[in-house]
Amino acid sequence: MATMLKSNDTAIAVMQQMLQERCIAEPSFAIKMANPSKSMEGAVNYLCSQIQKSGLCVVDDTTVMNLLVHYFDENEIEEGGKVNCNIVVGKPELSEEDKANLKEQAMEQYKEEQLREIRRQNQPKATAPKHTTAPKAGEEINVQPNLFGDDF
Template sequence: MKSNNSAIAVMQQMLQERCIAEPMFAIKMANPSKSMEGAINYLCSQIQKSGLCVVDNDTVMNLLVHYFDENEIEEGAKVNCNSTTVRDSR
């Protein structure tokens, strides 16, 4: 996994916003068997499986939330990927 720090920070911010909007999600994120590194590995592996090179923020968020929502999810092997994010400035 090669995600740049700013991409990870944006993903963490997105997840924090979700925790504020849905406090029960914060409990799921606190699961000791889950981690941000695991979430990013899962995200990259799912994007690689899809064959896509670019995904939108909604897709990223859906995959990250799915990782934390499911107890029995496989992170997948570490994927060599570069992650960047672009926030919509509208």
């Protein structure tokens, strides 16, 4: 049955939300949903069996809603038994405005990352102090002063 699979939980929650919105918009539908002989489990089984009979693999939300409403509208309806299937919810397509906003955000983020990298590369690198070796025991220390401070 569809309601037992955890992967279907999100889809079933979306269907319940759709039905709740329908109840708010049409209070008489809430009475039909309260019918004790009807259940969400039965509605999902009916939905899956009808989609399977149609031979389709994908249906839109309008089709889903129509099938669910039909299940709750009709008193004498055959649920169609349990169907082993996975139900997924597709994400809505983004509008052109949303796409433009997301693209702008991505470009801004890219610019900031590039600026950080350039600043990191241009920072002066810390130089390690020159390590001088101590003279070995018994050696004479021969130091000649240098006006420029560098050892040649």
